[in-house]
Amino acid sequence: MAGDDEEPVGADALDRLVWALRRAELAVQALKEQRLRPLGMMAAHYTLLMTVHAEPGLTGAELARRLNVTPQAVASLVARLEKREQLERRAHPRHGHVQELHLTDAGRTALRAADEAIAGIERQISGELSTPEAAQLRALLDRVAESARRA
Amino acid sequence: MAGDDEEPVGADALDRLVWALRRAELAVQALKEQRLRPLGMMAAHYTLLMTVHAEPGLTGAELARRLNVTPQAVASLVARLEKREQLERRAHPRHGHVQELHLTDAGRTALRAADEAIAGIERQISGELSTPEAAQLRALLDRVAESARRA
DNA sequence: TCATTGATATCAAGCGCTTGATAGTAGCCA
DNA sequence: TGGCTACTATCAAGCGCTTGATATCAATGA
Numbered sequence: 001m002a003g004d005d006e007e008p009v010g011a012d013a014l015d016r017l018v019w020a021l022r023r024a025e026l027a028v029q030a031l032k033e034q035r036l037r038p039l040g041m042m043a044a045h046y047t048l049l050m051t052v053h054a055e056p057g058l059t060g061a062e063l064a065r066r067l068n069v070t071p072q073a074v075a076s077l078v079a080r081l082e083k084r085e086q087l088e089r090r091a092h093p094r095h096g097h098v099q100e101l102h103l104t105d106a107g108r109t110a111l112r113a114a115d116e117a118i119a120g121i122e123r124q125i126s127g128e129l130s131t132p133e134a135a136q137l138r139a140l141l142d143r144v145a146e147s148a149r150r151a
Numbered sequence: 152m153a154g155d156d157e158e159p160v161g162a163d164a165l166d167r168l169v170w171a172l173r174r175a176e177l178a179v180q181a182l183k184e185q186r187l188r189p190l191g192m193m194a195a196h197y198t199l200l201m202t203v204h205a206e207p208g209l210t211g212a213e214l215a216r217r218l219n220v221t222p223q224a225v226a227s228l229v230a231r232l233e234k235r236e237q238l239e240r241r242a243h244p245r246h247g248h249v250q251e252l253h254l255t256d257a258g259r260t261a262l263r264a265a266d267e268a269i270a271g272i273e274r275q276i277s278g279e280l281s282t283p284e285a286a287q288l289r290a291l292l293d294r295v296a297e298s299a300r301r302a
Numbered sequence: 303t304c305a306t307t308g309a310t311a312t313c314a315a316g317c318g319c320t321t322g323a324t325a326g327t328a329g330c331c332a
Numbered sequence: 333t334g335g336c337t338a339c340t341a342t343c344a345a346g347c348g349c350t351t352g353a354t355a356t357c358a359a360t361g362a
Contacts, residue, residue, distance in 0.1 A: 009266040014205055016273045017285060018179055020292040022198075025176035026219050027299035028169055044318095047173075054165055061340055068177050071341070073319050097327045098340060115160040121299070122167045128298045129291065134168060137291045140284060141171040147279045148178035148272070195348095212310055222311070224349050248357045249310060 021144070028121070035117040041110065046118065048077050049086065049103065049111045057100040059092070086110050172295070179272065186268040192261065197269065199228050200237065200254065200262045208251040210243070237261050 013019070032043045051066050052058055060078060064071040078101065081087040086107035092098035103111065126134045164170070183194045202217050203209055211229060215222040229252065232238040237258035243249035254262065277285045 009201070009204065009263055013201060013266055013269075015289070016269075017277055017289055017292075018183070018269065018273055020289045020296070021172075021176050021179060024292040024296040024299070025172050027296045028172060030219060031299045031302055032169070050160070050164060053160065059340070068181060070320060072321095072343090075342075076318070092340095095328060095340080112160055115164055118164075118167075118169065121302075122169055124302060125295055125298050126168055128294060133291060136287070137295075138166070138168055138171045140280065140288045140291075141168075141175040143279060144276055144288075145171070145175040145178045147276050148175070148182045151182050151272075151275060210310075221350060223313090223351095226312075227348070243310095246310080246358060 017144070028125070031121055032118065035121060036114055039110075039113055039117065041114050044077060045081060046111070046114045048074070048081065049107060050115070052087065052101050053103055053108070053111060056102050059098050059100060063101065081107070084110075168295070179276070182272055183269065186272060187265055190261075190264055190268065192265050195228060196232060197262070197265045199225070199232065200258060201266070203238065203252050204254055204259070204262060207253050210249050210251060214252065232258070235261075 029043060032046075036043055036046060047067060048063070051063060055066075058066070060074050061071050064074040067074065078087060078089070082089060084106070085104055088102050088104050089099040090102060092100050129137065180194065183197075187194055187197060198218060199214070202214060206217075209217070211225050212222050215225045218225065229238060229240070233240060235257070236255055239253050239255050240250040241253060243251055280288065
C-alpha cells in the first residue's frame with residue numbers, strides 16, 4: 001500500500017492497553033505519594049510493610065522477588081524501617097544465616113495509618129465505577145498481570 | 152465488635168484495585184524492559200521518543216510534565232538520545248532560550264523497531280482478552296487515570 | 303521605557319537503586 | 333564424612349533521579 005510507511009509507528013500506539021495501563025498507574029502512584037507524604041512514609045515503605053504483613057517471616061531475598069527489586073534495595077529499605085522500629089529481623093529457626101522479617105507494634109500502627117490513606121484513594125477511584133465495573137477491572141488486571149508474568 | 156482491631160489493616164487490602172493495578176503495571180513494565188534490552192533501548196527512552204513523536208516540538212519542561220519526572224531527568228535522557236543522533240534540539244522560533252525537541256530519521260527508525268517489540272507485547276496481552284474485554288479495560292483504565300489525576 | 307513576573311534551562315549535591323563480586327550456611331549426594 | 337551446589341546476605345562502585353538553587357529570556361504592567 002502507499003501509506004504503509006508514512007508513519008514510522010502505528011498512529012494507534014497511544015491507544016494501546018499497555019499505554020493506558022501505564023498512564024493509570026502513574027497517576028495513582030503520584031496520588032499515593034502525595035497522600036502518604038504527610039504521614040512521613042513513602043509508597044515503597046507502605047508496599048514493603050504491607051507485603052510483610054501479608055506474609056510474616058518473609059526473607060529479604062523472597063521479599064525482593066515479590067517487589068520486583070534487588071535484594072540490596074530491600075536491605076536498604078529494611079535497614080531504614082528497622083531504625084524506625086517498625087520492622088524487626090529475627091534469626092531463621094533452621095537457617096541461622098537467614099533472617100525473617102516481622103512487623104513491630106509500631107510498624108502495624110504506621111501501616112494502619114498509611115493504609116487508611118490508601119483505602120481513601122481506593123474508595124475515591126472505585127466510587128466512580130459501578131460495582132460490577134470495579135470487579136471486572138480487577139479481574140482483567142489480574143489476567144493481564146499473569147499473562148505478562150508468564151511471558 | 153471484638154474483632155475490629157485484630158487486624159491492623161483490612162484483610163482485603165491486597166484485593167484492592169490500586170494493588171491489582173500496580174501488580175499488572177509492574178509485570179508489563181518488566182516485560183517491556185526485557186524485550187527492549189536486545190535493541191539497546193530502555194523503556195524510558197521508548198516512552199520519551201514516543202511522546203515526542205506524538206507531539207513534535209515539545210519543550211523539555213513540557214515533556215517532563217507529560218512523563219511525571221523532573222526537567223533534569225528529561226535533560227539527562229535527551230542528552231543521551233541526542234548523542235545517539237536519535238533526537239535533536241532546535242531553537243524555539245519565538246523564545247531563543249527554549250529548545251524544541253524533534254526526532255531524527257535515526258530516531259524514527261529506532262522508535263519503529265522498539266515499537267514493534269511493544270506491539271508484540273500488546274498483541275500477546277490483548278490476545279488473551281476478548282475484543283470487548285480489551286476495549287472495556289482500556290476505557291476503565293482511562294477513567295481511573297482521570298479520576299486519580301483530578302484528585 | 304523599565305521593572306516585575308513567569309517559565310525555561312542548567313548546575314550542584316545527595317540519595318536510592320542497580321550491576322558485580324564476596325562470604326557464609328543448609329541440603330544433596332557420592 | 334567430605335565436597336558440591338544453591339541460596340542468602342552484604343560490600344563496593346556506578347548511574348540515574350530528586351531536591352534546591354541559579355541564570356537567561358519573553359511577556360506583562362506601571
